[in-house]
Amino acid sequence: MSLHETVRTTLRDRILSGALPVGAALPTTAELSVEFGASRGPVRQALAALATEGLISTGQGRVPTVMRAPFAHAIDDFFSFSAWVTAMGRVPGQRTIELALRRPPASVAAALGVGGDTRAVDLVRVRSIDDEPVMIERSTFVEHVGRLIFDFDPDAGSVFTALLDRGVSLEHGEHTINAVAANDQDAAALDVAVGTPLLRVHRLTRSAAGEVIEVADDRYRPDRASLIVHNSRTRTAPAPSAVRRTTTEGSR
């Protein structure tokens, strides 16, 4: 692990453990440099990361202060339902409704960046926490990645990590969030009435090279799951939070 990662995870652990309670001041960058045997560069990199996580508050001339404790130390688990649930100490579950290789509708093909006559792999699953259904996930993968799913059991665990293990690059996510009424399939899968408001997340997953790998439509029972987004004003941070708001009706 690189030096700035060590500093970052160490400090996060101290906040999580209560050694650094909410409101407490962190050591100065100079002190941290001595403690970790590092120069100020890596230390500041670690603090900047914690600031954009929303754990600490920084500012010129001000001593960094603990703002809140992390739910868990997981961060980028946005990508993996299983990792997210596991990090919370709950038990994730999944039941596959459908796994098929077929020609996607034109809109999905366009999102995937493939021609209309190219086949793709559809995967529909119900995801659960402690055996209670929480989300219905409709994914479409580009063919060369989707074919890998036929080689393992999607009910066994995380498709995301299984694909990573097979060398698939899944680096960037673009999530468009809004609300929809449950349709017949949603209602049956999530055990709610038709028309119940659901939290809908439309996901576009890209490789490191920028190629679209997956297009997905996830629908959550809002009484069982929410999304939390933290952000700080740009100000001085090396990297801003990656949040943007948009209208649906073709804003550009």
Add this chain to the structure above:
Amino acid sequence: MSLHETVRTTLRDRILSGALPVGAALPTTAELSVEFGASRGPVRQALAALATEGLISTGQGRVPTVMRAPFAHAIDDFFSFSAWVTAMGRVPGQRTIELALRRPPASVAAALGVGGDTRAVDLVRVRSIDDEPVMIERSTFVEHVGRLIFDFDPDAGSVFTALLDRGVSLEHGEHTINAVAANDQDAAALDVAVGTPLLRVHRLTRSAAGEVIEVADDRYRPDRASLIVHNSRTRTAPAPSAVRRTTTEGSR
């Protein structure tokens, strides 16, 4: 503007203008250093920021590549409805339904971190784009900030920027996102039927010092607005995206 900010905004403008089309390779850090007369430090800081914005894709040994064009150059406008709409070239509007100084319910008082007998300022507004209602916003401010709102017209424009101008520190936002059915007031304000699914964003705004300034409940018509969240896997970036997912039923 600091050097890394100059590099960042310049590159973003080039992507937005099409000078750097999607898929194009950016100049190497060495070349950018020469161009801007900077060392690699600020250049890398700028590239890292663009990567967490989701505009470019980076990686060890790989040349940074343009992934997508920004909707607009606005970034942290998550905080300001007016700034967001304006950045899209639309016309924001607002109509105040209520502005009152009163004792908040216990749950809100707790979120604000004040005692149950302390008064706070409630502000309920309908926000619109091009005269079409898009969102109903129910805010509660701590008293010493909320009192400032009585000094200006909340229908005139952005309360957010007006408060900033008066020296109020609004730095961190924590947004919890889910879906709800429209109640009577929602339905009337947004011109939808009662029970229509709405996108609900519960917002906690904090000062730089970590004090809670505002608690808000924003409800969007999902056919007119969505949220977009970009994130990349932690990997090498100096700062991760600040996104987290959570269950609603008291996960911690």
Add this chain to the structure above:
DNA sequence: GAGTGGTCTAGACCACGTG
């Protein structure tokens, strides 16, 4: 005014991807 974080430089080494 003292001390803090924010910024920048110049140089170095390493890990990785591409040709």
Add this chain to the structure above:
DNA sequence: ACGTGGTCTAGACCACTCA
């Protein structure tokens, strides 16, 4: 093998906060 980005150092200056 080469060039790339990723990381780190040592030192410097500035802007800001706080006592």
